[in-house]
Amino acid sequence: MKFITxxxxxxxxxxxxxIEVLKNGGLVVFPSDTVYGLLVxxxxxxxxxxxIKFKNRPPGKPISVFVPNLEMMEKYVSVDNRKKHLxxxxxxxxxxxxxxxxxxxxxxxxxxKGTLGVRIPDYxxxxxLVGVFAAPVTATSANLSGRSPHYSVESLINELGKDKKxxxxxxxxxxxxxxxxxxxxxDLTEPxxxxxxxxxxxxDRENTFVSENPQATGKLGEFILxxxxxxxxxxxxxxxxxxxxxxxxxxxxxxxxxKLGIENIVSPTYVIYYEYGSFYHFDLYQxxxxxxxxxxxxxxxxxxxxxxVFEWGEKVAELYGLLKNKADIVYxxxxxxxxxxxxxxVKL
Amino acid sequence: MKILxxxxxxxxxxVAVVEGRRVLSNVIYSQVLIHKKxxxxxxxxxxxxxxxxxxxxxxxxxxKFPLEELDAVAVTQGPGLAVALEVGIKRAKxxxxxxxxxxxxxxxxxxxxxxxFVQNSRGSPAIEFEFPYLGLVISGGHTEIxxxxxxxxxxxxxxxxxDAAGEAIDKAAxxxxxxxxxxxxxxxxxxxxxxxxxxxxxxxxxHSRDLNFSFSGLKTSFYYFLKKNPPxxxxxxxxxxxxxxxxxxxxxxxxxxxxxxITGINRLIIGGGVSANLYLRKKLRDLVKxxxxxxxFPSFKYLTGDNAAMIGVVASYKxxxxxxxxxxxxxxxxxRMSL
Numbered sequence: 001m002k003f004i005t006x007x008x009x010x011x012x013x014x015x016x017x018x019i020e021v022l023k024n025g026g027l028v029v030f031p032s033d034t035v036y037g038l039l040v041x042x043x044x045x046x047x048x049x050x051x052i053k054f055k056n057r058p059p060g061k062p063i064s065v066f067v068p069n070l071e072m073m074e075k076y077v078s079v080d081n082r083k084k085h086l087x088x089x090x091x092x093x094x095x096x097x098x099x100x101x102x103x104x105x106x107x108x109x110x111x112x113k114g115t116l117g118v119r120i121p122d123y124x125x126x127x128x129l130v131g132v133f134a135a136p137v138t139a140t141s142a143n144l145s146g147r148s149p150h151y152s153v154e155s156l157i158n159e160l161g162k163d164k165k166x167x168x169x170x171x172x173x174x175x176x177x178x179x180x181x182x183x184x185x186x187d188l189t190e191p192x193x194x195x196x197x198x199x200x201x202x203x204d205r206e207n208t209f210v211s212e213n214p215q216a217t218g219k220l221g222e223f224i225l226x227x228x229x230x231x232x233x234x235x236x237x238x239x240x241x242x243x244x245x246x247x248x249x250x251x252x253x254x255x256x257x258x259k260l261g262i263e264n265i266v267s268p269t270y271v272i273y274y275e276y277g278s279f280y281h282f283d284l285y286q287x288x289x290x291x292x293x294x295x296x297x298x299x300x301x302x303x304x305x306x307x308x309v310f311e312w313g314e315k316v317a318e319l320y321g322l323l324k325n326k327a328d329i330v331y332x333x334x335x336x337x338x339x340x341x342x343x344x345x346v347k348l
Numbered sequence: 349m350k351i352l353x354x355x356x357x358x359x360x361x362x363v364a365v366v367e368g369r370r371v372l373s374n375v376i377y378s379q380v381l382i383h384k385k386x387x388x389x390x391x392x393x394x395x396x397x398x399x400x401x402x403x404x405x406x407x408x409x410x411x412k413f414p415l416e417e418l419d420a421v422a423v424t425q426g427p428g429l430a431v432a433l434e435v436g437i438k439r440a441k442x443x444x445x446x447x448x449x450x451x452x453x454x455x456x457x458x459x460x461x462x463x464x465f466v467q468n469s470r471g472s473p474a475i476e477f478e479f480p481y482l483g484l485v486i487s488g489g490h491t492e493i494x495x496x497x498x499x500x501x502x503x504x505x506x507x508x509x510x511d512a513a514g515e516a517i518d519k520a521a522x523x524x525x526x527x528x529x530x531x532x533x534x535x536x537x538x539x540x541x542x543x544x545x546x547x548x549x550x551x552x553x554x555h556s557r558d559l560n561f562s563f564s565g566l567k568t569s570f571y572y573f574l575k576k577n578p579p580x581x582x583x584x585x586x587x588x589x590x591x592x593x594x595x596x597x598x599x600x601x602x603x604x605x606x607x608x609x610i611t612g613i614n615r616l617i618i619g620g621g622v623s624a625n626l627y628l629r630k631k632l633r634d635l636v637k638x639x640x641x642x643x644x645f646p647s648f649k650y651l652t653g654d655n656a657a658m659i660g661v662v663a664s665y666k667x668x669x670x671x672x673x674x675x676x677x678x679x680x681x682x683x684r685m686s687l
Contacts (some may be wrong), residue, residue: 244571245519245523245567245568245571246564246565246567246568246569246571246572247568250510250511250564251510251564254509254510264684264686266508266509266510266511266512267510267511267512267515267564269388269511269515269519270388270389270488270489270512270514270515270518271358271389271391271428271429271489271683272388272389272390272391272429273391273430274683274684275430275683275684276684285388286386286387286388286389286390287386287390288386288387292386292390292392292393295390295391295392295393296391296392297392297431336572339569339572
């Protein structure tokens with residue numbers, strides 16, 4: 001068992017070393033956007049058997065695979081236009097989608113019905129690795145069947161006996177991962193979308209997510225920002241958030257900020273907006289008239305690279321007119337289901 | 349050493365001349381009437397009002413103390429409203445250049461922490477510093493617990509993670525149809541309601557191990573409570589105001605007590621607009637009594653709100669240490685400045 005610690009500079013080396021091991025049918029412990037995972041070449045029967053044996057996984061239980069993009073996904077599972085539309089909401093992100101397999105990976109990974117779970121993570125190290133490898137790799141959590149997943153290499157290794165350790169060829173150590181739950185598993189093979197496992201972010205149906213607590217709303221904020229913020233876009237990003245008092249708008253924005261490394265976001269109601277570098281957090285709760293909106297000087301902020309988030313943005317109809325043509329707009333609506341639970345709808 | 353201090357972080361255009369801790373002149377142009385109809389501070393209006401009034405306020409404050417005879421210019425750099433801070437900073441730079449004075453930049457929160465030590469022109473009150481203190485800044489825009497170790501030496505040990513305490517009270521007042529600013533009217537109604545806690549609204553994060561505050565959950569639960577049970581008469585409004593205020597103050601008191609226990613510091617300094625609330629003052633006095641400590645409030649009522657006198661007093665201590673702005677041109681406002 002070899003160890004490599006991931007740092008800012010050794011991405012290339014990690015990709016190269018991991019691919020060498022995968023090509024030889026080896027088993028790699030690898031970090032992800034959720035928990036530590038176990039990677040083997042999804043087309044290599046011996047490697048998959050080794051993985052199943054390591055995990056003590058009962059036969060017949062399917063194992064998902066990582067792919068780097070939609071293009072590769074379409075080679076391995078059937079994606080019709082309706083599903084493609086849905087998938088665009090979910091990738092990249094902490095979701096595993098189950099689709100009809102095209103039977104090009106090791107059959108042990110598929111379910112008895114011939115379906116396959118695929119996942120495009122929001123984790124550049126994996127998408128890069130799988131892209132260079134040019135074939136899917138397994139995406140199962142690095143733990144023995146029935147045990148909890150691991151957020152650090154140390155806790156995983158401590159769980160393993162000597163015989164198990166011998167299975168592992170390479171460990172990529174990225175330190176302690178944030179405590180994100182394993183991915184949400186969504187079955188798209190039937191007419192009605194079914195959630196088989198709840199992760200951090202729960203997908204309800206097209207454009208719609210369910211948050212069961214403020215932490216999950218924050219995670220969804222991170223997810224939405226990562227998904228819709230394209231640093232290469234020539235236009236600024238404007239996010240309009242509609243939701244009743246106490247729906248969790250600021251919690252969502254705090255999540256967005258966290259994704260950008262901004263940790264000190266608080267409610268801007270008292271002063272209408274706060275700026276954090278190129279991230280502007282508005283609260284239009286107090287704004288009643290169009291004149292006031294004009295006086296905020298929003299036009300001046302509509303520059304490439306800026307992100308403008310508006311709580312209560314729907315209150316002033318003119319805001320949309322102001323942003324239209326000048327910004328990429330994401331519209332989010334938060335609905336109250338009960339004390340803790342919220343429905344969150346994202347529209348472009 | 350005489351210092352001209354300018355403060356335009358939010359909705360007060362304020363200028364003062366101070367010498368050490370003594371305030372020689374102090375002028376505040378309050379914009380509260382401008383913002384009242386909007387139910388909160390509107391940045392563009394604040395900016396315009398600051399621009400319109402700042403020269404007048406400066407000239408009033410310097411009537412007996414001509415700028416030529418002063419030693420330095422101090423200005424609030426943040427936190428606050430970006431467009432409002434800009435007005436004061438721009439004018440401070442211009443004056444410093446024109447009269448060839450040194451420039452001092454001040455954190456608004458430092459000002460609130462020094463507000464109990466601000467003296468009138470005759471040097472009253474004459475209290476001395478007894479460091480360390482636990483400082484609490486409680487206002488519409490801030491809720492912070494600070495370990496105030498020595499002059500100009502602070503460590504924030506707790507703050508709000510969402511709404512400020514004063515903001516939460518303002519929002520509750522708005523929901524009850526009481527207008528803006530909500531603090532004074534909530535205090536009055538709560539008092540009429542005998543400060544009773546009839547509804548026992550939630551106190552978020554009261555049991556968290558840290559010293560941070562959260563008032564967003566309280567606001568949410570208040571909002572949905574009102575939706576289901578709209579108040580039927582004035583007496584019910586009083587009970588609601590009283591219960592809401594109690595939930596906020598109870599949280600402040602319990603977290604402050606936790607801070608006293610953790611730090612072992614039993615001398616408190618209270619600043620910010622919410623510290624004008626007499627009922628909160630009573631609660632804080634009871635708290636320090638229990639811990640054999642002391643509590644200091646802003647020495648004069650005008651010092652609870654935003655003002656330039658407290659900015660000037662901090663500037664005096666900075667000047668004593670020789671801390672001036674080195675590169676004037678690059679001095680910029682920091683809207684989310686922390687201590």
